[in-house]
Amino acid sequence: MHIxxxxxxxxxxxxxxxxxxxxxxxxxxxxxxxxxxxxxxxRNKFYCDGRIMMAKQxxxxxxxxxxxxxxxxxxxxxxxxxLAKELTPIIPVIGGALFLFxxxxxxxxxxxxxxxxxxxxxxEAADLERQIDVANGxxxxxxxxxxxxxxxxxxxxxxxxxxxxxxFRPPRASHCSLCxxxxxxxxxxxxxxxxxxxxxxxxxxxxxxxxxxxxxxFIFAFVITHIILSxxxxxxxxxxxxxxxxxxxxxxxxxxxxxxxxxxGFHTYLISSNQTTNEDIKGSWSSKxxxxxxxxxxxxxxxxxxxxxxxxxxxxxxxxRRGYVEADAPxxxxxxxxxxxxxxxxxxxxHMVSAVKTQAAATPLLQQxxxxxxxxxxxxxxxxxxxxxxxxxxxxxxxTFPLGQPTPxxxxxxxSCQEAADVLPIHGHTLNHTYPLQEQAPHHHxxxxxxxxxxxxxxxxxxxxxxxxxxxxxxxxxxxxxxLHEDSVRGLVKLSSV
Amino acid sequence: xxxxxxxxxMRQQVAVAAKVFIQRxxxxxxxxxxxxxxxxxxxxxxDKQQFEETIRTLNNLYAEAEKxxxxxxxxxxxxCLTAYTVFLCMETHYEKVLKKIAKYIQEQNExxxxxxxxxxxxPIERGLRVIEITIYEDRSFSR
Numbered sequence: 203m204h205i206x207x208x209x210x211x212x213x214x215x216x217x218x219x220x221x222x223x224x225x226x227x228x229x230x231x232x233x234x235x236x237x238x239x240x241x242x243x244x245r246n247k248f249y250c251d252g253r254i255m256m257a258k259q260x261x262x263x264x265x266x267x268x269x270x271x272x273x274x275x276x277x278x279x280x281x282x283x284x285l286a287k288e289l290t291p292i293i294p295v296i297g298g299a300l301f302l303f304x305x306x307x308x309x310x311x312x313x314x315x316x317x318x319x320x321x322x323x324x325x326e327a328a329d330l331e332r333q334i335d336v337a338n339g340x341x342x343x344x345x346x347x348x349x350x351x352x353x354x355x356x357x358x359x360x361x362x363x364x365x366x367x368x369x370f371r372p373p374r375a376s377h378c379s380l381c382x383x384x385x386x387x388x389x390x391x392x393x394x395x396x397x398x399x400x401x402x403x404x405x406x407x408x409x410x411x412x413x414x415x416x417x418x419x420f421i422f423a424f425v426i427t428h429i430i431l432s433x434x435x436x437x438x439x440x441x442x443x444x445x446x447x448x449x450x451x452x453x454x455x456x457x458x459x460x461x462x463x464x465x466x467g468f469h470t471y472l473i474s475s476n477q478t479t480n481e482d483i484k485g486s487w488s489s490k491x492x493x494x495x496x497x498x499x500x501x502x503x504x505x506x507x508x509x510x511x512x513x514x515x516x517x518x519x520x521x522x523r524r525g526y527v528e529a530d531a532p533x534x535x536x537x538x539x540x541x542x543x544x545x546x547x548x549x550x551x552x553h554m555v556s557a558v559k560t561q562a563a564a565t566p567l568l569q570q571x572x573x574x575x576x577x578x579x580x581x582x583x584x585x586x587x588x589x590x591x592x593x594x595x596x597x598x599x600x601x602t603f604p605l606g607q608p609t610p611x612x613x614x615x616x617x618s619c620q621e622a623a624d625v626l627p628i629h630g631h632t633l634n635h636t637y638p639l640q641e642q643a644p645h646h647h648x649x650x651x652x653x654x655x656x657x658x659x660x661x662x663x664x665x666x667x668x669x670x671x672x673x674x675x676x677x678x679x680x681x682x683x684x685x686l687h688e689d690s691v692r693g694l695v696k697l698s699s700v
Numbered sequence: 701x702x703x704x705x706x707x708x709x710m711r712q713q714v715a716v717a718a719k720v721f722i723q724r725x726x727x728x729x730x731x732x733x734x735x736x737x738x739x740x741x742x743x744x745x746x747d748k749q750q751f752e753e754t755i756r757t758l759n760n761l762y763a764e765a766e767k768x769x770x771x772x773x774x775x776x777x778x779x780c781l782t783a784y785t786v787f788l789c790m791e792t793h794y795e796k797v798l799k800k801i802a803k804y805i806q807e808q809n810e811x812x813x814x815x816x817x818x819x820x821x822x823p824i825e826r827g828l829r830v831i832e833i834t835i836y837e838d839r840s841f842s843r
Contacts, residue, residue, distance in 0.1 A: 514776065
């Protein structure tokens with residue numbers, strides 16, 4: 203019986219609300235520990251164990267790299283010798299510094315998290331759904347597009363609901379369809395850097411294009427100088443023959459200069475007016491929309507706007523890439539940004555008791571049911587005490603259900619979980635979204651649907667409608683609920699004694 | 701057997717009754733602030749003053765993290781000059797404040813919320829979208 207089995211694995215250890223030393227896990231792990239980046243729901247590529255994060259299509263980024271490396275390489279190899287001899291050796295030094303700066307900012311832009319917003323946990327999504335249903339009085343058919351209006355500094359801003367991430371997007375955030383993530387202060391998706399440009403990497407992007415403009419102009423100017431000086435000595439054609447690379451450099455730089463310098467100028471304007479590319483293109487704050495239309499985010503003067511964009515505090519990444527999906531201990535989690543360390547105790551305690559006992563809409567309950575096994579069974583199988591489970595956090599339900607978070611009725615019946623018209627009622631969607639569970643079952647023990655008190659129908663993405671009844675029937679299986687409460691009990695026994 | 705028994709006893713004592721989500725307050729722009737409106741679900745559980753005090757303190761802490769102070773300006777300039785390698789050895793101002801917030805939440809949980817059967821979740825674990833308050837229900841009387 204499931205309860206007995208879980209009980210044998212339990213560790214009846216002292217619990218505290220502090221993040222204390224973890225208890226040893228005497229029991230073998232039934233599934234290998236996975237880092238959150240491996241279960242990330244967006245369409246991103248991760249390297250170096252989650253330290254590097256890029257978009258899915260990186261071909262153009264490699265082109266950018268090649269162009270920069272080849273052009274600079276040719277410059278240093280063929281032109282710098284002459285220039286250092288004839289003019290001054292400072293030229294290659296400055297060129298070298300510029301080149302390193304360009305490369306550094308490019309890599310920083312491409313590899314860092316642009317400010318991705320993690321997707322909503324099932325509980326949050328359910329809560330939002332409840333609120334929206336109350337407001338609409340909807341009967342389960344497709345509700346109208348969801349927006350919330352908020353007044354920011356006197357300007358009315360509409361917050362849109364993201365069907366993929368199940369959140370109301372903060373102002374200035376936008377969902378990148380290429381990366382399938384909501385990004386804070388979304389500027390644009392830049393294929394040249396192979397990543398989105400958002401709140402966290404905008405300053406690097408700006409530094410990159412600015413320094414690249416200088417570098418391009420620098421190389422262009424000095425290659426021309428080299429050719430001119432050389433042709434005074436040997437004649438024009440002879441000079442070209444002696445350093446053919448210079449011709450290539452001139453061509454590359456000539457075509458780059460217009461676009462890069464133009465782009466730098468454009469972004470300088472955006473920064474000084476505190477707008478994003480997204481807003482500028484849409485004309486959100488343009489006076490053409492209305493006499494009273496102004497940018498509520500601008501600080502009023504150019505200097506403050508620039509400072510805010512370039513030298514303001516750098517927020518940490520909200521997605522904990524290197525934490526563990528089913529963590530054992532805070533020290534094992536070792537997140538690069540230290541986020542899972544924050545409030546570790548609260549997180550794991552709050553998570554383990556995800557059995558929400560409501561009798562409201564079936565959907566929220568259904569979500570609870572399906573999300574519980576993820577959290578509870580993983581904790582029981584590890585057998586560690588609760589404080590130890592640092593990273594059993596937000597990432598838990600989110601990361602283990604990359605596409606298939608059982609969610610309220612907004613997404614399509616398709617498995618891709620993208621924004622689209624939803625046709626099926628609530629239960630159908632939820633069941634559909636549990637399909638990926640099956641795919642991951644071999645990897646995550648806790649994703650075993652057999653531990654969920656749901657009918658076998660949930661394992662197959664069959665006709666969702668047909669299963670809705672059986673799922674509901676499976677709801678109040680006391681056995682499963684008991685097993686899910688074990689951890690909550692352990693944690694709360696201590697909690698109540700605080 | 702005895703273990704089973706005690707676990708079942710404990711199981712009946714506590715359970716998650718509901719979760720309340722305090723959403724973000726965007727009236728001041730994109731700064732991280734949470735709504736101070738007292739949710740109806742918590743009416744029987746905690747003092748309105750206490751709750752608002754907690755939220756207000758959290759809001760102040762987040763404002764401090766995101767403030768455009770001269771300190772953050774210097775930090776930003778220094779970082780730019782060192783090609784951002786300085787963050788390999790130093791924590792950003794924001795991260796320091798986040799640690800302060802984590803400590804504050806833990807302290808609040810121990811002193812104020814846990815005795816009332818509530819639990820605050822650090823918003824950073826929810827991507828700074830919500831403050832999740834879990835309401836635990838005491839079912840010991842139902843035996």
